[in-house]
Amino acid sequence: MKMLLPIMAVLGVFWVGNAIADERAAKIDAFFAAQAQGDAFNGNVLAAENGKIVYQKSFGFADFEAERRNTADTEFEMASIGKVFTATAVLQLVDRGKIGLDIPLVRYFPAFPYKDITIRQLLSHTSGLLEGDFEAPFAAYQAKTGRQMTMDDLVPAIAAANINHRLKPGEKWWYCNLCYELLAHLVEVRTGQRFDAYLISHVLTPAGMAHTYLKTAQLNHADTPQFAQNYDFPFRYSSQRVRFDGARSYYQDLTYGNASVVSTTGDMLKFDLALSDGRLLSAKTLATAYAPARLADGSPNFVWKNIGGMGDADDGLGWFIFRDKSLGTIVWHAGGMPGCATMFMRNLTRHQTVIVFDNTDSEGLYKKALSAMRLLNDLPPLPIQKSLAKIYGRALMDHGSDAAFGQLYSLKGDRSYALSEDDLNNLGYEFAEHGHLSQANDTLRTAIGLYPDSDNLPESYAEILEKAGQTGLAAQMYRYALTLNPGNTDAKEGLKRTMK
Structure with a gap:
């Protein structure tokens, strides 16, 4: 009898813990079920705490024409969440002493024309490069070469553009996909491996991510049986979604690093765990990545664009960081392209993870993901407006x-x-x-x-x-x-x- 009491006490704690988890899971399920019923969500949700799944469910179809439903194994294009993988690869090279965060990119690419832009500024979207300025020059470069741009063309095309930028390096946060393509190319040059091969050997395999891969015009271009097709309204005034198939420009490109990583919610939980337990990056480097970068004037790197209406955030190195710390330190990255909206959110303080993928680009997806994090912490969901x-x-x-x-x-x-x-x-x-x-x-x-x-x-x-x-x-x-x-x-x- 003396031994039974402690055992019963432990079991009691276990039962209470399970009841709390079940209650939170029920609330998350009710929230997303209501969204799905109102044609406001189609995809997969996973919420975890201390590496254990609290809630995981799939809604709707991966392929509407074939009536193939989303499942836990469905592979989603993650759009800009791919930047987290590029940042991880770059920071691994920092850990190994192959590059320096405050070294100008021109050290590694002598033809790069902007001599003051550093690796840190590329990672934190403070380089001053405005990719919209390059659209016409890049089109002219491709017309001159008679082919699509490859990774090897990035620096020559930027040099040929000869643009005087409106922002100085470190002056202001300005989101830039081109910066992350340059960073992926930097990984290739410094390691001698193509970027997808580097990811497999140094990120995906160590993390145990067997269902994650880079998808471009040349790499894994054919759809897998588990791939989620993307659907969206072609215009703001359209009444019907259409399938974005052959016209999906983000699978036509030969460049990468800014997006084009495909994964499952389960694999992304493995990635989260591999980051948390130090398999991918040192604790010191992770702390740097999760801290707000600083502008040239010393101020935090404020994300002036209120992404998804979720609230104020700063930009670190590959991660956004909410300024609101009431739930702890939450780092995250979102993704969005025609037909897909995605969120990867990690509460570093409470060891919680929320992963939400949608292959119909449902409105308010980012707030829905933040609502899952709130429900995980016994708070009501945010109002979602159409x-x-x-x-x-x-x-x-x-x-x-x-x-x-x-x-x-x-x-x-x-x-x-x-x-x-x-x-x-x-x-x-x-x-x-x-x-x-x-x-x-x-x-x-x-x-x-x-x-x-x-x-x-x-x-x-x-x-x-x-x-x-x-x-x-x-x-x-x-x-x-x-x-x-x-x-x-x-x-x-x-x-x-x-x-x-």
């Missing part, structure tokens, strides 16, 4: 102006829906871009009525009218924009053009 601009756009396209306007005004006071000036502005531009000028006009007129103090909306409307050849009306709208903001330089230039 885009009212998209609903308005679809109604406008399918049912006409009066029906769309009526629906907009009937729902705009409902807190289940979100509406912003930018959403309507972007919808108007998208209508115009695809030749739906009547719908574009309706959208911008409606937006101006809802946001009468905005000078940007009449200026946007004027630009659309000008491109449609309605210069008289365009001039009126440019004038109206200038009455709201005399300093609107775009409106000034537009008025000059339309008054000629």
